[in-house]
Amino acid sequence: MKVLVVHNRYRSEQPSGENNVVDQEVALLAGAGHEVGVFERRSDDIATMSLPRKATVPLRVPWNARARADLTARLHRDRPDVVHIHNTFPLLSPSVLAACTDVGVPAVATLHNYTQICPPGTLYRDGRICGECAGSHPIPAVRHGCYRGSALATVPMAVGLAVNRRRWWSGITRFFCISGAQREILVQGGMPAEKMIVKHNFVADPGTRRHGTGEHVLFLGRLTEEKGVRLLMTAWEACAGELGVPLVIAGAGPMRTEVEQWVASRGDVRYLGLKDPAECRELLARSVAVVAPSTWLEAFGLVVVEAMAAAVPAVAPAHGAFPELVEDGVTGLLHRPHDPASLADCLRRIGSERNHTMGTEARRRYERDFTPAAGLERLLSGYESAIKEG
Known part of the structure; x- marks a missing residue:
């Protein structure tokens, strides 16, 4: 053709x-x-x-x-x-x-x-x-x-x-x-x-998958309000001490200064700035979960599928494209949109004993639909x- x-x-x-x-x-x-x-x-x-x-x-x-x-x-x-x-x-x-x-x-x-x-x-x-x-x-x-x-x-x-x-x-x-x-x-x-x-x-197969339980919760994306960055900061403050792992933020955007100031006041969050594709794949493969708390109606949600390919579950809002990408309780967790308390609850639950099973199911979904x-x-x-x- x-x-x-x-x-x-x-x-x-x-x-x-x-x-x-x-x-x-x-x-x-x-x-x-x-x-x-x-x-x-x-x-x-x-x-x-x-x-x-x-x-x-x-x-x-x-x-x-x-x-x-x-x-x-x-x-x-x-x-x-x-x-x-x-x-x-x-x-x-x-x-x-x-x-x-x-x-x-x-x-x-x-x-x-x-x-x-x-x-x-x-x-x-x-x-x-x-x-x-x-x-x-x-x-x-x-x-x-x-x-x-x-x-x-x-x-x-x-x-x-x-x-x-x-x-x-x-x-x-x-x-x-x-x-x-x-x-x-x-x-x-x-x-x-x-x-x-x-x-x-x-999404191309990253060639690497998560082994073990992961080292951090990862936000990977543009630092804007519609991507849910401010919502994530509020939710993290409500639950961070209960997770036992840090939050890692990678990306850039108009909210960068606000994010850097927030990170500087905390010991459980790391901001890495922009990372190249290979570094992003490595960050994904070391994640307990990827969090994509968008407040706008995402038409797709590429980072969620990239997480699936690495056998990592996702936390995302129950609106836009996310409900057709994330099967709640099976390949990840869905929170109520715009609700920091609901997001915090999902972050607490994502590190449970079902995390490995959800990661395995996420990889199966990737192999079926997104290769x-x-x-x-x-x-x-x-x-x-x-x-x-x-």
Whole structure:
């Protein structure tokens, strides 16, 4: 099969799970003998642009004619069987859909978040879940300044959503949702159910698994409120002395200073900053459990599946994608969302005698549903149905 992957890469200054998923899928397809090309733009390039050109970037977020022309030329040259679109913000835009239509190549798109119904893609505002723009015009997002806290910065995204919503729905043959929970939310927001299939992300086997009971509880991710960092700090203060192991936090983000100050006041927490993939795998394999206390509706939960692959159970909230990833009491524990007392209770229980059994069951779930082989099967099935229908 001949596939062209279209993606606007996120800035390299912070790790991007979406970039990693794209790279892993490209490698997976190529390793299986398929011909894979990549058409991409890089957000890092914005920093090197002249000031006049930088100023035009927001104007091209809703529609970038140059990106359309460049992709059209690439499609004429390569003639792929299918185009797989990931992120188009900010340097590609939905104009890439028109390029696929111009050349008559079927297009599929992976929905990594909620940008089809929410300009910033999070369904989260001011520390709470928000669906004001879902199924309607995204005027509230501008009013609240949902992107980077700025109404002006939110306007291009809101305009792009309002102008191109129907274009997405008509121009894409198959939408890949990364969880059933995400699919349900997007369908409720007005997206065409008949075009939307669930294709969970896969995780490569880390080659190492936990042996013994583990040395620490691990938070591995971006340090933001929506990832539940503040919730975790409150819960840890309520139960830390009862666990007998430290909390290890690895990652970076806007809450880094707050986390560092909190860690400095405690002897049972370590903050490690950013770690490379090999170091992350080692941290996972030495964990009693991974905790992912997100307060927003995670569309997937990659760190939970990475923990599964290492035979480590997870503690996560009972909302978003987590209930379909974590079987409560079997492969981990689910806490009440936004509830530090419930999270603290789960942290107390996760180190029980059932911890090893939950880790074993988590690994079995990984082997059944989240291996590269399972991911390749779902990916090719989606491509084939899009090509047949297109």
